[in-house]
Amino acid sequence: MKVLKFGGTSVGSVDRLRRIPQLLPSDETAIVVLSAMAGVTNELVKVTELVKDRKMADAIQLFKGLEDKHVEVASNLFKTKLYKKMGEEFVIGLFHPLMKKLVNGIDNLNKYIALGEQLSVGLLKLLLAEQGYKVAYIPAFEFMRVDKDNEPDYFYIEQNLRRQLHINPFAKVYVTEGFICRNVNGEISNLGRGGSDFTAAIVGNVVNASEVQIWTDIDGVHNNDPRFVTNTSPVRQLSYDEAAELAYFGAKILHPQTINPCRIKNIPVVLKNTLNPTDEGTVITTLSSKSGIKAIAAKDGITAINIRSSRMLLAYGFLKRVFEIFEAAKTPVDMITTSEVSISLTIDNASNLNDIVNALSSFAHVEVERNQTIICVVGDFLASHKGYAARVLDCLKEIPIRMISYGGSNNNISLLVDSHYKVQALRLLQQLFPAVKQANSVLDEVDAQ
Numbered sequence: 001m002k003v004l005k006f007g008g009t010s011v012g013s014v015d016r017l018r019r020i021p022q023l024l025p026s027d028e029t030a031i032v033v034l035s036a037m038a039g040v041t042n043e044l045v046k047v048t049e050l051v052k053d054r055k056m057a058d059a060i061q062l063f064k065g066l067e068d069k070h071v072e073v074a075s076n077l078f079k080t081k082l083y084k085k086m087g088e089e090f091v092i093g094l095f096h097p098l099m100k101k102l103v104n105g106i107d108n109l110n111k112y113i114a115l116g117e118q119l120s121v122g123l124l125k126l127l128l129a130e131q132g133y134k135v136a137y138i139p140a141f142e143f144m145r146v147d148k149d150n151e152p153d154y155f156y157i158e159q160n161l162r163r164q165l166h167i168n169p170f171a172k173v174y175v176t177e178g179f180i181c182r183n184v185n186g187e188i189s190n191l192g193r194g195g196s197d198f199t200a201a202i203v204g205n206v207v208n209a210s211e212v213q214i215w216t217d218i219d220g221v222h223n224n225d226p227r228f229v230t231n232t233s234p235v236r237q238l239s240y241d242e243a244a245e246l247a248y249f250g251a252k253i254l255h256p257q258t259i260n261p262c263r264i265k266n267i268p269v270v271l272k273n274t275l276n277p278t279d280e281g282t283v284i285t286t287l288s289s290k291s292g293i294k295a296i297a298a299k300d301g302i303t304a305i306n307i308r309s310s311r312m313l314l315a316y317g318f319l320k321r322v323f324e325i326f327e328a329a330k331t332p333v334d335m336i337t338t339s340e341v342s343i344s345l346t347i348d349n350a351s352n353l354n355d356i357v358n359a360l361s362s363f364a365h366v367e368v369e370r371n372q373t374i375i376c377v378v379g380d381f382l383a384s385h386k387g388y389a390a391r392v393l394d395c396l397k398e399i400p401i402r403m404i405s406y407g408g409s410n411n412n413i414s415l416l417v418d419s420h421y422k423v424q425a426l427r428l429l430q431q432l433f434p435a436v437k438q439a440n441s442v443l444d445e446v447d448a449q
């Protein structure tokens with residue numbers, strides 16, 4: 001069984017939706033995980049923000065616009081009158097009760113945010129049915145659930161997903177929503193923005209898929225962020241570790257948590273371009289293609305915290321005290337550097353920052369810097385090879401660097417810069433690629449001796 005996930009742009013228009021059946025495997029059963037049509041989740045989030053601001057007329061107008069957009073898609077997507085009618089009725093049937101609540105009072109705003117995926121999945125299911133596929137809809141709300149720590153509840157998911165598949169034993173294609181789930185109390189929730197990739201990975205894990213394919217609008221993972229750097233190129237092979245670092249440190253093409261569920265079961269993750277399906281894309285497995293620098297990513301919205309102890313920092317017990325505070329605040333730490341008297345570390349979730357600073361201030365001097373960016377250089381940096389860090393720093397010699405972290409793993413050199421320098425840093429680091437090829441060949445020669 002294969003799991004295929006199609007992102008927002010891959011379901012973003014009638015034309016794109018019509019391409020999906022051609023991309024399904026002919027030889028294996030498929031579970032198709034869909035995102036909302038491009039831009040729709042953003043608009044739904046806006047609707048919920050307008051509701052919170054009590055701007056109900058604006059919320060209703062925006063919501064109505066989304067209904068009209070989907071009705072239009074339904075009226076153009078299908079060939080037969082019957083399916084056109086079913087499509088339009090399906091869309092109106094989903095909007096109608098939520099529109100009523102918008103007027104009369106809302107209970108759970110996440111119901112609105114979930115609508116985008118429900119719409120695209122329902123429309124694709126009808127399209128496949130019209131074309132004669134043996135297709136079954138398996139609602140994500142019937143099996144996708146997170147626990148009290150917002151982690152996937154694998155036991156629950158496995159039991160319920162298997163039940164859903166068994167209810168429809170003759171289907172060759174199952175369709176389900178990405179992103180949306182229930183929380184520990186069974187309420188409607190989601191896996192966070194961009195979470196459809198994560199859904200696909202969790203589903204792949206649970207059904208022991210032979211492959212998880214992530215279909216998007218670009219030919220795989222590029223060696224730098226194509227939104228800011230022009231001459232990027234696809235990386236054909238990445239190890240799970242390399243891909244996880246890139247996803248975690250900002251490569252938008254993959255939701256940060258996508259790799260782990262597949263790594264655990266050794267399931268290949270393949271990133272493919274819907275607009276150019278014959279391109280090989282990027283394959284992620286345990287194998288790394290070769291040593292050296294593979295790709296660069298950047299993660300914004302980072303807060304740096306400098307903690308200076310009046311006593312000797314590395315007196316034992318000090319670090320424990322510091323990290324207990326982050327644990328109590330349920331705030332993960334990304335980068336850490338230490339000196340004799342202080343620690344600098346970074347967090348990307350500053351929602352409990354005040355509590356953290358108050359607690360740390362009881363035994364240390366604390367300084368906070370917001371608007372920082374982690375620049376992450378990813379590759380396979382064998383400890384025996386020389387020169388990687390030097391090359392990275394050489395590219396960035398014009399940029400003030402706030403922190404450097406190297407050696408935590410063989411796969412990552414991270415640098416913290418003020419967000420103001422992010423784009424400049426990414427562009428300067430692109431010089432690494434032609435230069436690194438030469439460096440590698442020199443290093444390979446050294447190895448061969």
Ligand code: ADP
Nearest residue numbers: 007008009216218220221222224225251252253
């Ligand atoms: P989808 O809607 O299919 O999930 P996303 O917009 O989430 O697509 O991810 C694809 C986009 O990620 C690309 O269009 C590209 O602009 C952006 N991106 C950022 N970093 C990278 C990278 N290193 N490689 C490829 N794409 C990247």
Ligand code: ASP
Nearest residue numbers: 035041179193194195196
């Ligand atoms: N539709 C959701 C979002 O825009 C989930 C996804 O696309 O992966 O965040």
Ligand code: MG
Nearest residue numbers: 007194252253
């Ligand atoms: Mg995405």
